[in-house]
Amino acid sequence: MKPEVDYSLYLVTDSTEAILGNRDLISVVEQALQGGVTIVQYRDKTSDTGVLIRIARALHEKCKQYSIPLIINDRVDVALAVGCEGVHLGQDDMSVTDARNILGPSKIIGATVSSVEEARIAVERGADYLGIGTLYATNTKKNTKDIIGIAGTRKILESLSHPTSSAAAKQIKTVCIGGINATNIQRILYQLHYSPFSSPSPPTIKPISGAAIVSAIIASSTPKHASSLLRSLITTSTTHPTFLPSNFSPSPSLPSPQTLLNATLTLHKTNPLTHNMTNLVVQNLAANVALNIGASPIMSTNGTEARDLAALHGALVVNMGTSTPEALTQYKLAIEAYNAVGGPVILDPVGAGATAARKDALRFLLGVGYFTVIKGNESEILEVARASHIPIPIPIPSSSSTTTPSPSSSPEQPQPQQQRGVDSTHTLTHPSKLSLVKTLASTLRCTILMTGPTDILSNGTTTLSIKNGHEYLGRVTGTGCTLGTTISAYLAAAAAASSTSSSSSPNDSHGPESKDEVKNIGVLEAALASVLHFEIAAEDAAASLDVKGAGSFVPAFLDALAAYREGVVEGRLGEEWLRGRMRVE
Ligand SMILES: Cc1ncc(COP(=O)(O)OP(=O)(O)O)c(N)n1
Numbered sequence: 001m002k003p004e005v006d007y008s009l010y011l012v013t014d015s016t017e018a019i020l021g022n023r024d025l026i027s028v029v030e031q032a033l034q035g036g037v038t039i040v041q042y043r044d045k046t047s048d049t050g051v052l053i054r055i056a057r058a059l060h061e062k063c064k065q066y067s068i069p070l071i072i073n074d075r076v077d078v079a080l081a082v083g084c085e086g087v088h089l090g091q092d093d094m095s096v097t098d099a100r101n102i103l104g105p106s107k108i109i110g111a112t113v114s115s116v117e118e119a120r121i122a123v124e125r126g127a128d129y130l131g132i133g134t135l136y137a138t139n140t141k142k143n144t145k146d147i148i149g150i151a152g153t154r155k156i157l158e159s160l161s162h163p164t165s166s167a168a169a170k171q172i173k174t175v176c177i178g179g180i181n182a183t184n185i186q187r188i189l190y191q192l193h194y195s196p197f198s199s200p201s202p203p204t205i206k207p208i209s210g211a212a213i214v215s216a217i218i219a220s221s222t223p224k225h226a227s228s229l230l231r232s233l234i235t236t237s238t239t240h241p242t243f244l245p246s247n248f249s250p251s252p253s254l255p256s257p258q259t260l261l262n263a264t265l266t267l268h269k270t271n272p273l274t275h276n277m278t279n280l281v282v283q284n285l286a287a288n289v290a291l292n293i294g295a296s297p298i299m300s301t302n303g304t305e306a307r308d309l310a311a312l313h314g315a316l317v318v319n320m321g322t323s324t325p326e327a328l329t330q331y332k333l334a335i336e337a338y339n340a341v342g343g344p345v346i347l348d349p350v351g352a353g354a355t356a357a358r359k360d361a362l363r364f365l366l367g368v369g370y371f372t373v374i375k376g377n378e379s380e381i382l383e384v385a386r387a388s389h390i391p392i393p394i395p396i397p398s399s400s401s402t403t404t405p406s407p408s409s410s411p412e413q414p415q416p417q418q419q420r421g422v423d424s425t426h427t428l429t430h431p432s433k434l435s436l437v438k439t440l441a442s443t444l445r446c447t448i449l450m451t452g453p454t455d456i457l458s459n460g461t462t463t464l465s466i467k468n469g470h471e472y473l474g475r476v477t478g479t480g481c482t483l484g485t486t487i488s489a490y491l492a493a494a495a496a497a498s499s500t501s502s503s504s505s506p507n508d509s510h511g512p513e514s515k516d517e518v519k520n521i522g523v524l525e526a527a528l529a530s531v532l533h534f535e536i537a538a539e540d541a542a543a544s545l546d547v548k549g550a551g552s553f554v555p556a557f558l559d560a561l562a563a564y565r566e567g568v569v570e571g572r573l574g575e576e577w578l579r580g581r582m583r584v585e
């Protein structure tokens with residue numbers, strides 16, 4: 001009878017100079033056991049068999065003291081000699097079938113897989129768990145076959161829980177591997193619906209059972225501390241991941257006008273910080289937009305001050321408009337700082353499809369941290385989808401035929417039309433856009449806003465079309481970027497309000513009506529409220545008699561942004577008014 005194994009923090013060892021240094025492996029593993037690793041794999045690619053067996057025996061003794069299973073990498077003979085709990089086999093090692101025949105039914109056999117097909121075969125051959133990778137590029141193992149990211153890992157998890165999959169597939173345990181550390185583990189587990197003991201929470205995806213880690217523990221100078229930190233991040237990720245603002249759960253329906261007005265009131269009351277790492281073109285306009293909607297802007301591209309700024313309960317906008325390799329390093333520092341404290345982060349992948357450098361920058365940023373909202377025009381969101389390995393709809397050719405993305409689409413991705421500069425191309429039908437935005441939001445477990453004549457907003461559960469706005473917005477450079485600033489201010493306000501709602505007075509004059517309504521301002525509500533504030537103000541500004549074109553529109557727009565906020569705060573713009581103005585379905 002195989003014991004129930006907790007795969008949540010799976011330590012894979014490494015004895016190389018670069019990672020272990022000149023320390024003693026047994027002592028490092030013992031410290032990791034004290035810190036709370038739940039399963040250990042001895043992985044040593046160079047030692048002779050005699051040495052392998054000696055070290056494996058010593059490790060097994062230690063693991064037994066902590067009642068933790070020991071697995072041997074690659075070598076069935078060593079596992080047999082030591083009598084430990086099992087083996088881990090790669091695609092080029094002994095087959096799972098042969099290993100099972102040798103080891104018998106009571107031993108644990110793990111298999112490395114990087115595709116749906118490899119997973120299917122490993123399950124069929126009787127593996128107990130799958131090591132799914134490579135999740136992210138890692139210095140620990142340079143010659144990995146495929147970097148599959150969150151989307152590739154999810155594809156495998158989805159295939160295992162597919163209604164037509166076998167009972168064994170539905171039951172098999174899974175860990176992800178490659179580039180996992182304390183800064184990204186919660187986001188990764190969140191995006192992979194971590195659940196330590198199988199019980200597929202959302203039925204469409206099998207939750208991951210744990211994370212396999214090498215360097216973040218073995219290379220640490222304090223393996224006990226590194227392990228216990230990782231363990232506590234894993235444990236809290238099932239309750240509430242620290243990178244998510246509290247109460248930011250997916251909204252199941254179209255937010256009510258009162259909730260949207262409450263978001264504006266909350267913004268006014270909290271005067272949140274919006275930290276903009278934005279492009280050179282829009283710095284001034286973005287700061288003015290922030291001031292007029294009722295936020296406090298800071299335009300800082302220095303990542304080293306992000307930790308201090310993140311402590312001020314604001315939100316971060318990362319806008320790739322004029323980014324450089326040096327800027328990417330600064331963005332990384334800032335994203336990590338905001339993720340560490342649960343501050344909202346908005347990614348505006350400006351011109352993401354325009355050049356190879358921008359495509360690379362986008363892939364880099366998507367691996368760096370969690371984005372609460374990703375906002376972009378159609379071309380930019382298509383690029384995010386491609387970077388996330390999500391099947392994208394076929395662009396409209398000369399005729400109007402399109403396909404809807406489906407998880408079973410061919411791996412041959414249709415190439416989106418080359419983006420020219422930062423302008424968007426318009427190639428998809430509305431249903432295709434809806435489907436793409438929803439799929440992307442649910443895959444990345446964040447909120448996506450695709451802007452255009454009709455904006456599409458989705459958190460993967462609720463998908464909305466927003467038809468407000470005015471064409472002048474498209475004739476002033478950088479207005480799209482300043483929408484990112486507006487979203488950040490609303491998210492920061494909602495996050496701050498939700499974390500203090502229990503202590504605030506629910507019936508302040510002109511304030512949100514109840515604690516519940518403050519709590520209900522989740523990401524989708526805050527993002528929708530910000531888009532409506534921005535776009536209805538644009539409509540009002542454009543209708544002003546003084547406005548003759550895009551030039552005179554800008555000052556009128558700033559006035560209208562402030563007037564919207566003042567109207568809501570003073571109670572002149574209420575529920576009925578908003579119901580009549582919002583064009584959302
Ligand atoms: C848990 C886990 N997953 C994957 C691997 C990789 O194993 P393999 O493909 O055999 O590659 P090497 O480890 O031998 O380089 C693993 N070891 N553990």
Ligand SMILES: Cc1nc(C(=O)O)sc1CCOP(=O)(O)O
Nearest residue numbers: 133134138140178179213214215
């Ligand atoms: C041993 C191993 N196997 C991988 C795979 O993709 O199969 S990645 C990897 C190394 C993971 O190291 P770290 O946690 O330091 O990034």
